[in-house]
Amino acid sequence: MRAVRNLDSRSIIFLLLAIFVVVVIVYPLVQVLIRSVWLDGRLSLENYESVFGRSRNYRAIWNSIWVSLTATMLATIIGTLAAFVVQRTDVPMKNMLRFLLILPFAIPPLFAAMGWVQLAGPVGLLSNAYKAIFDVPVVPWSIYGSAGIIFVLGITKYPFVFITVAGALQRMDASLEEAARTSGAGTIRIMRNITLPLVRPAITGGALLAFVSCIDNFGIPAVLGLRVQFHVLTTRIYEALTIPDLPLATAMSMLLVILAAGAIWLLGKFEGQAGEHAVIAGKSIRPHIISLGSARPWVTLCLLLVIGVIVVLPLFALVVTSVQPYYGAPLTAENITGSNYDAVFSMSAARRGIRNSMIIAPVAASILVVVTALLAYLNVKARYRGAKILDAIGMVPFALPGSVIGVGMILAWSNPPIGPTLYGTVWILLVAYLMRYMAYGLRSCRASLLQIHDSLEEAGSTSGANRLRTLRDITVPLMRPGMIAAWVLIFMSAFNELTVSVLIWSARNETIGVWIFLMQDSGFPGRASALAIGILPIILVMFLIMQWLSQDNVSI
Amino acid sequence: MTSSIAINQLTKSFQNIRAVNGVSFGINENEFFSLVGPSGCGKTTTLRCVAGLESADSGRISIKGNDVYASAEGTDVPTHKRSIGMVFQNYAVWPHMTVVQNVEYPLRVQGVEGRIRREQVDRMLKMLGMEQLGNRKPSQLSGGQQQRVALGRALIARPDVLLLDEPLSNLDAKLREQMRSELKRIQREIGVPILYVTHDQIEALSMSDRIAVMNNGEIHQIASPAEIYERPKTKFVLDFIGSVNYLPCNIEEATGEHVELKLVDGQRIQIPRPDYVPAGPRALLAVRPEDMTVAVSSSEEGLRMMVALRSFLGNACEYRMRASGFELLVQTDKKLLLSEGEGVRIEVGRGFLLDADAGDRADARVG
Numbered sequence: 001m002r003a004v005r006n007l008d009s010r011s012i013i014f015l016l017l018a019i020f021v022v023v024v025i026v027y028p029l030v031q032v033l034i035r036s037v038w039l040d041g042r043l044s045l046e047n048y049e050s051v052f053g054r055s056r057n058y059r060a061i062w063n064s065i066w067v068s069l070t071a072t073m074l075a076t077i078i079g080t081l082a083a084f085v086v087q088r089t090d091v092p093m094k095n096m097l098r099f100l101l102i103l104p105f106a107i108p109p110l111f112a113a114m115g116w117v118q119l120a121g122p123v124g125l126l127s128n129a130y131k132a133i134f135d136v137p138v139v140p141w142s143i144y145g146s147a148g149i150i151f152v153l154g155i156t157k158y159p160f161v162f163i164t165v166a167g168a169l170q171r172m173d174a175s176l177e178e179a180a181r182t183s184g185a186g187t188i189r190i191m192r193n194i195t196l197p198l199v200r201p202a203i204t205g206g207a208l209l210a211f212v213s214c215i216d217n218f219g220i221p222a223v224l225g226l227r228v229q230f231h232v233l234t235t236r237i238y239e240a241l242t243i244p245d246l247p248l249a250t251a252m253s254m255l256l257v258i259l260a261a262g263a264i265w266l267l268g269k270f271e272g273q274a275g276e277h278a279v280i281a282g283k284s285i286r287p288h289i290i291s292l293g294s295a296r297p298w299v300t301l302c303l304l305l306v307i308g309v310i311v312v313l314p315l316f317a318l319v320v321t322s323v324q325p326y327y328g329a330p331l332t333a334e335n336i337t338g339s340n341y342d343a344v345f346s347m348s349a350a351r352r353g354i355r356n357s358m359i360i361a362p363v364a365a366s367i368l369v370v371v372t373a374l375l376a377y378l379n380v381k382a383r384y385r386g387a388k389i390l391d392a393i394g395m396v397p398f399a400l401p402g403s404v405i406g407v408g409m410i411l412a413w414s415n416p417p418i419g420p421t422l423y424g425t426v427w428i429l430l431v432a433y434l435m436r437y438m439a440y441g442l443r444s445c446r447a448s449l450l451q452i453h454d455s456l457e458e459a460g461s462t463s464g465a466n467r468l469r470t471l472r473d474i475t476v477p478l479m480r481p482g483m484i485a486a487w488v489l490i491f492m493s494a495f496n497e498l499t500v501s502v503l504i505w506s507a508r509n510e511t512i513g514v515w516i517f518l519m520q521d522s523g524f525p526g527r528a529s530a531l532a533i534g535i536l537p538i539i540l541v542m543f544l545i546m547q548w549l550s551q552d553n554v555s556i
Numbered sequence: 557m558t559s560s561i562a563i564n565q566l567t568k569s570f571q572n573i574r575a576v577n578g579v580s581f582g583i584n585e586n587e588f589f590s591l592v593g594p595s596g597c598g599k600t601t602t603l604r605c606v607a608g609l610e611s612a613d614s615g616r617i618s619i620k621g622n623d624v625y626a627s628a629e630g631t632d633v634p635t636h637k638r639s640i641g642m643v644f645q646n647y648a649v650w651p652h653m654t655v656v657q658n659v660e661y662p663l664r665v666q667g668v669e670g671r672i673r674r675e676q677v678d679r680m681l682k683m684l685g686m687e688q689l690g691n692r693k694p695s696q697l698s699g700g701q702q703q704r705v706a707l708g709r710a711l712i713a714r715p716d717v718l719l720l721d722e723p724l725s726n727l728d729a730k731l732r733e734q735m736r737s738e739l740k741r742i743q744r745e746i747g748v749p750i751l752y753v754t755h756d757q758i759e760a761l762s763m764s765d766r767i768a769v770m771n772n773g774e775i776h777q778i779a780s781p782a783e784i785y786e787r788p789k790t791k792f793v794l795d796f797i798g799s800v801n802y803l804p805c806n807i808e809e810a811t812g813e814h815v816e817l818k819l820v821d822g823q824r825i826q827i828p829r830p831d832y833v834p835a836g837p838r839a840l841l842a843v844r845p846e847d848m849t850v851a852v853s854s855s856e857e858g859l860r861m862m863v864a865l866r867s868f869l870g871n872a873c874e875y876r877m878r879a880s881g882f883e884l885l886v887q888t889d890k891k892l893l894l895s896e897g898e899g900v901r902i903e904v905g906r907g908f909l910l911d912a913d914a915g916d917r918a919d920a921r922v923g
Contacts, residue, residue, distance in 0.1 A: 453646060458607075459649075459650070460661075461608075461636045462607055462636075464637075464666060465636055469636075
């Protein structure tokens, strides 16, 4: 009797979740897949032919690959070195350094791109200083084009590598290194023969995550590439949709999927390997800390300098630009003005963008936390058959570049067979965020449920509490930290989102990110910067909450 | 006496594996009843069926005369409506609640008024010796203290039966010994029948009023600790409780008092007649190390053997004795110090006889 009733309530929840997953994820994905090979009512590869038929298109693919690869290399070098220095040497203020090094994770890449234009662009702060010092009319470099994109991508995506490598170093069994030491190996030799090989899977894993994130990125190549006609896939898809050439955009986003899927497939292989290494012992033995000796202040200074350039300088440039009367104005006290802030925050359209983001991001986060908590519960605790499949589908968008999600949303919601036409409304943004960030919620909720041993819930029922009461008094309170962490992460990501939003926004339905990009793109860097600096406190507060929640656990 | 808990023909399979196969037993009022056996023998599954955490395939379970599970009538009372208290192997103390909140939870679920609840929790914590720790979180407690919290939580609502699933296995040796007597004291104070599951025969022997020895989903014997030890019914029980030497032999002569055996090297030996004597002539002699006495080699009686290896155990000595064709593990008083290579005479005070082919049969008859 009881079994039947439980079956019913679970089946109803399962059915609702299945509908959610199908509508939000499966339907748009299938649309992209089918429309890329379907033209005028028949199966056709013409869309792909038009991709490879025009140099402008296939060059964008090639650019996406080599720019992302080079940027990933830069990110891997920065991330790995920083992780070793922070985790394994006696540099001071480790927690502060760690915090600052992860900070770029929270700041939208668009901000970094804008900041670097304002630093190293033709009339940027650094460029002007260079011109004054060396007394030359122009600087011998250009921030626009591939080199600038690679540089800014590299210094914004290295936290992926830093976080995974620092985590692996922290969990590494100290006895493995001690065994080498007792075998007579010195510090350098141990690093080369033992430590580096052991953390190599973590380095590769972090690098692949960074690669996928580079391929996915729109803001940086848009700000630094569009004006010199340097295209990558994401900016090409953006262009194709402004024409609009939907079939072309669809075919190109399928190619983007293939690139990302390849990287994720490799990631899976390397994560499998990482498991074979018995590195993670779960012991609290601290690995050996290398004493830097007399080099300690220099290494510290060097690291602070790097952090200053990577993290602080671009934000500083944004602040400067935001208080200047016009872009490139001389840096004098008279030239400080609040006019950009006045202009931006009195603009009803920009205010509307802020309001939209302030509503959509928390709504998306709340819906996803509830949905993913239920799904994770069905999967992990109730062991409901079929929940596993929903969970797997929910993880798919984790590997999907944002442009694909954007194209999928347009295809799915422009003229849907049933239901409302969401395209052209603010709701399409919400649905897009639900699709894009479901995996974040699933990962977090699943992880926190797996940590709750079955006996904790069983102890509830042997204490006389029924299933609902056990859920309320025991399971949910124990899951809460994971759910809050998921909420904050989703809120922050959705709040900062640009890649998808820029493809599916419409008049009156903009987000903050879209507005900042549009202002920057249409030649108002001062206003764009003012808006960026204006919302920075919200982003920083969310980031602080996230750090506080994960305590000093180094994990994504 | 009527049983507080009665289990009848309980069966439970997991993917075609019979975890519990027709298990029946009863627990009397205030009795300490242990299920003991190796891991995977079905003891924990049986316990979880009693708790309702596992749904049995068939059989009947009743608590205080009321069926909580009966396959014939389709009865299956959910766990939270069975009057039980349970202590889990990993304690399962809720980490987000304080000691008091953990212990009072069953009362809160029942809707007991705050003042009365507080009183009962105070009394319980006092009995557990934890008055000072009421506001601590589990993470601030030692393993032994967490275990007391789990015990308090299981007992606070005065359950009809207390279920204990290897509760001592995560404690260190000293603490385990202390908790054993503590458990007995608390049971006497509160008066509740206990179903105790363990793989540790010492634990079962020292605490239980009765023991059921399980293997492969079946109960081999239910008896008092002394009887289990002295008069095992099957080879499995003999093996599992304590250690045993096995020697192939021939039965030469069996009288009402004694049995005379011939060992592989031709030596003859007389043992007191055991409960079961195989038809013979070939048989298997089983002797516990502590059931033999060692005499100096000049003695006329007993097996002639030689000391091969000596291990000093602190409270006793253990010797590996060798004769041509067989070896024996013998435990003696620690005062009897023999040197390796010394010749001795060994008398068997008590032995069991099994069929000659009983070597691989766990259910071979012993008593």
